[in-house]
Amino acid sequence: MNRGFIFLMVVLLTFSCKKSTGDNSQRTQSNPSISISDVNLFEGNSDTTAFQFEITLSKPTSKVVTVNYSTGDGTARSGQDYVAISNQVLSFQPNETSKKITVKVITDDIEESDEQFSLTLSNPVNATVDKSSGTGTIRNDDSMAEFNDTGYDAPSSYPGYSLVWSDEFNGNSLDPSVWNFETGNNGWGNNELENYTSRANNATLQNGKLVIHALKENYGGSSYTSARLTTQGKKEFTYGRIDIRAILPQGKGIWPALWMLGSNINTAGWPACGETDIMELLGQEPTKVYGTLHYGTLADHGQRGGNFVLNTGKFSDQFHVFTLEWQQDQVKLFVDTTLYLTVNKTDVIPYTYPFNAPFFFIFNVAVGGDWPGSPDGTTYFPQWMIVDYVRVYQ
Secondary structure, three states, rough: OOHHHHHHHHHEEEEEEEHHHHHHHHHHHOOOOEOOOEEEOOOOOEEEEEEEEEEEEEOOOOOOOOEEEEEEEOOOOOOOOOOOOOEEEEEEOOOOOOEEEEEEEEEEOEOOOEEEEEEEEEEEEOOOOOOEEEEEEOOOOOOOOOOOOOOOOOOOOOOOOEEEEOOOOOOOOOEEEOEOOOEOOOOOOOOOOOOEOOOOOEEEEEEEEEEEEEEEEEEEOOOEOOOEEEEOOOOOEOOOEEEEEEEEEOOOOEEEEEEEEEEHHHHHHHOOOOOEEEOOOOOOOOOEEEEEEEEOOOOEEEEEEEEEEEOOOOOOOOEEEEEEEEEEOOOEEEEOOOEEEEEHHHHOOOOOOOOOOOOOEEEEEEOOOOOOOOOOOOOOOOOEEEEEEEEEEE
């Protein structure tokens, strides 16, 4: 065969293939692409709030375009935080380029972290998918803690005792003649991570209860906030029976405490002033509380303590009463009616016994620190310590 003819045929075939490929590419490119928006809204206070995701085509087309869509859980949960959608079909008529998909968000008045769910596109017809998933962010706009009044409740009187002071937290705000806010993010000697504030975000009164809110938020150079309340210089006591009814928070790195310090701390220093931990809890151990007495000096720190473990449930489930029975030369600690620690003056020898002098209260929820460690991916925020009352009998 003539070599020139063969060469010509090869050139023609190559050109034909390239032209055919080019035509197929143009036909593919003629289909529009589909994208979905993200939505970021406050939860709201009606029964449901409509989150509208915008679905757009990159250009008009003469064809009908369809695409399937479904929701998916993130930190937000279907049926609890939003109404799920499964495998529905969205249609674009010829020359339409924008449609909306509505997802209903279920509202409440309970304080929560911002939560997210997804709306995902799949199986496009006569189009390609450019951005297949949109994120719905449900922003918290509530400040109420979630609790009920179940659990142990202490008697309102005891034989041989008189009620000398109590705070039942029945007002609209904390009594400034009783409570001080200690503020800051200096670690408080424990490498804690929170910034203690005096804001209503972190300490509120709700339905006759004090609520300390530990929040995950950027504030003053910290990633967490909380509150630390004291009665120093305002309500200080020596001896008596003290009942504190509370629901405790939980979660890795959460460290609530109901405790007392010697009123002479500014002159004697810690721990020489004495420290009585009526209750401490590590959030990763939600069934166990610790009670401890601290004394001695920084160079020679002494302590005696014990712990109490619930038979069933967690301290975050319902109220329990944490009790200090305090008399000269002796301290006893109880949970509900169970005694779990007794410390006598003779037990701290050779240290100086500092517990026969005035003490003040401290209520706080720390986040992080040397003892509990830092929060991790399992730690849910907000966390609340809910105090029903503090009562002092003598």
